[in-house]
Amino acid sequence: MRFLNRTAGRLSRHRRGPLAGLAVLLLGLVMTGGLYAAFAPATASETKADQELIDQGRELFLVGCSSCHGLNGEGIRTARDGYNLGPSLVGVGAAAVDFQVGTGRMPMSNPGQQAPRKERLYNEEETKAMAAFVASLGPGPAIPSSEDYSIDGLSEDERQEAISRGGQIFLTNCTACHNFNGSGGAMPRGGYAPSLKGVDEKHIYEAMLTGPQSMDVFSNGNIPPDAKRDVIAYLKSLEDEPEYGGFGLGGLGPVSEGVFAWVVGIGSLVGFAIWIAAHSTRSKKDKVEA
Template sequence: MRLLNRTAGRLSRHRRGPLAGLAVLLLGLLISGSLYTAFSPAQADSQPSETEKVAQGKELFLASCSFCHGKNGEGVPTVRPGYQLGPSLVGVGAAAVDFQVGTGRMPLVQQGQQAERKPPVFNDEEISALAAYVASLGPGPAIPNAADYSIDDLSDEQRQEAISRGGQIFLTNCTACHNFQGAGGAMPRGGYAPTLRGVEPKYVWEAMITGPQQMPNFSNGNLSPDQKRDVIAYLGSLEDTPEYAGFSLGGLGPVSEGLFAWVIGIGGLVGAAVWIASHTTRSKKSKVNA
């Protein structure tokens, strides 16, 4: 009994010590934190809400885009009537922003006839925020999902049919500018149709639904979503098709082929004819002198 009394006395003295309260508090925090971690529902990495993305995109827009497109995306007119420093972005949709900014065409380095592709200035999160803000200005085409332009879920026979259909659509609507191999070509007034070789399928889809620069807009009324997917499938098949004809001359079609024929082909024939004629003249002179 005396031993129990002594032990209780010692514990009572330790509880009255200056560090006892702090130790108990830290122990309580440790236990409660451990219990919360163990029993609280697991949460994935928090993603910003749409409202937060729009707010972030507006900040980026005001800092990087408002000089040309206006503080509210209304565009900035110039002194010349009918011309703007930057067009209005109201109603262009998120797809237009994803295409222009994702391919590095925007922001422009300098004004010119055509915006060229270059490494993007913004990362994926910032591009998504800018697209969300511009989409909030007015309804427009949305950024496509991979299921919109992929043919991975089709059978081999269906894939070949999609490629064949896409080739016919491409030859009918696109070869006048991009040529039959999608290698691009010259356009009036200093512009050009860019090459489609190596371009991500998402950007091809976005270009068709937004009509950037001199390209026409292929809405769903002009080309259905399945037809757009078939065109992308055809362009993908060009990447995997070997060049059986040898030297492709850049795949630019009759321009480079005609130049090669005139300069190398006909030029070689003229040179051969001159060489034959000169040697024939020398042989005749030799016979006359003899």
């Protein structure tokens, strides 16, 4: 007991010594440095990898995109007032690049009103690098993950509910341009709403998120991520749904049906009437000659 008391007394005197505070400070610094050393290497490695990806994307951007969008993505304005050869990419985010490049719309062969979907020129790794570079220019929407747009993890009842909700959202917000079943349609000033059939789920999500070409931007504040996923589920359900009415004429609605009725229906009636008239004339001539 006396030993413990003497030991406690010595420690108490040392704590009150002039070097006690310095020793505690050094001990804290050593512990902090040890913790940083344990976690810092992984962070530094990730930062280096990200920078390498950005540098790779910049090299690709300078070769394939800078002639229209500028060396630093600032855009290029032509001599015509208000006309851009290529808009600024600052703040468009990685999702916009992944959509445009991933669907082959960019780079454009010829500047025009709207970029059509075509065979892509860059592979997945190159597209990811270019997206990383553009994302470094300013904050913008990131590339979505499969969890954002896939319903694979839902039960059958949850799938049907998602499709039903997505159908209501699509019919309310999208049919004016994309038609009731996503077949697309014409737009003013030479634009058009492309068909959504056969489009990758990720690209549909990115289109809603970034608003390419003539499309409006449906941010997560307008349409939440779950609602975007439901819209995609509805569109994919249309691809699996058979055409119970037979030939659907491309699903373009009354326009294609009206053209078919006039050209094929009424055209056939007119042709049949002409044939009847010509046949009747020949019959009368044969009777007169007899």
